[in-house]
Amino acid sequence: MSDLPEFPAIVAPDAARRERATSHHVELPAGYALPAGSLGRLEQLGAWMAACAACSSSSGESSAESSSAESTRLIIVTGEHGIAAAHPEISTLPAELSSLVTEAIESGASPVASTARSLNVDVKLVDANSSTSSGEIDHEDALTVAQLAEYLQKGMDLADAEADQGTQLLAVGDAARGLTTVAATVIGSLCGIEPVKVVGWGSGIGDMAWRTKTAIIRDAMYRVRDDRADALQVLRRVGGADLAVLTGLLAQAAVRRTPVLIDGVGVLTAALCAQMIAPGSSDWWVVASKGNEPAITPALSALRLSPVLDAGISAGQGTGALLAVPLVRHAAEVFSG
Known part of the structure; x- marks a missing residue:
């Protein structure tokens, strides 16, 4: 697939700056009573943000920018999956989910919108493919090569726009009907996990729907059994437009040295693909929350996050x-010294 975008070598966050941030904290007066490591994950996050900021700039050159995360953007990528249209029983979510999510957030009525507003976080909604669903992955490819290239580039353009605007921290989320089915298929394929161990209950489906969902994942994974080492092939054949956009976004954010908070099984699926096609990208990401889908555990293990x-x-x-x-x-502020 020579027509697909290629990513340059990923520059890792500044290790020396990471160490200096931690050392600065350790060297505080004894009266603070905060020995090394006592702040746990807060210390890790602060050092990570400091390391990212030390080598991040829109030009890709090293700089000594502030590790502040005040300029934060949440990008939510929505999509349509043909497998959910063909088998509506695998999701309790409405067919018009993408438009409903968009309306709720744009009106400011949704919990996501109100939370973002309280945190002074701008929200950007990205519609991956509302006009045309991805293919039914149990018997046909989700995307053509041309579509995969288009959606990857769309995600890359999003990352470039944020870097050019000086966004200091990206938060990335997903919203799509049938997404947990597709995500489980991709993660199961790339991690070599049998279908029954990656399939979950998604939006709260019943037993019969769970069996249908498991069969879909089984058949889709069988179709790509010889492609497991090729993340782009797996993404094209059993992924979808939203996952391709997210993959391009996450990989290019690492290229542009923008730290990212990833959240949701769809985003985590894209992260697994992005790390495989642009090794080292995961150094620029932090997983915000775990979620309940079984496929999340092997993906986290593979990414070492x-x-x-x-x-x-x-x-x-x-x-x-x-x-x-x-x-x-808060971590960025505490460890900014």
Whole structure:
């Protein structure tokens, strides 16, 4: 697939700056009573933000910018999956989910909108493919090569726009009917996990729907059994437009040295693909929350990432990422020395 975008080598966050941020904290007067490591994940997040800021700039050159995360944007990518249209029983969510999510957020009525507003986080909604669903993955490819290239580039353009605007922290969420089915298929394929161990109950389906969902994942995984080492092929054949946009966004954010809070099984699926096509990208990400889908565990293990929050949040739309923003901001402030 030579027509697909290629990503340059990823520059890792500044290790020396990470160490200096931690050392600065350790060297505080003894009266603070804060020995090294006593702040746990807060210390890790602060050092990570400092390391990212030290080598981030819109030009890609090293700089000594502030590790503040005040300029934060939440990007929510919505999509349409043909498998959900063909088998509506695999999701309790309405067919018009994408438009409903858009209306609720734009009106300011949704919990995501109100939370973002309280945190002074701008929200950008990205419609991946509302005009045409991805293919039915149990018997046909989700995307053509041309479509995959288009959607990857769409995600890359999003990352470039945020870097050019000086966004200091990206939070990324997902919203799509049938997404947990597709995500489980991609993660199961790339991680070599049998279908029954990655399939979940998604939006709260019943037993019969769970069996149908498992059969779909089984058949889709069988179709790509020889492509497991090729993330782009798996993404094209059993993924979807929204996952391709998210993959391009996450990989290009790492290229542009923009730290990202990832949230949701769809975003995590894209992260797994992005790390495979642009190794080192995961150094620029933090997983905000774990969620309840079984496929999340092997994906986290493959990426060697652990969630900041483990509160059973599986609402999607970047909900967990928003809730993690105050912690990241506070960590960046504490360890900015």
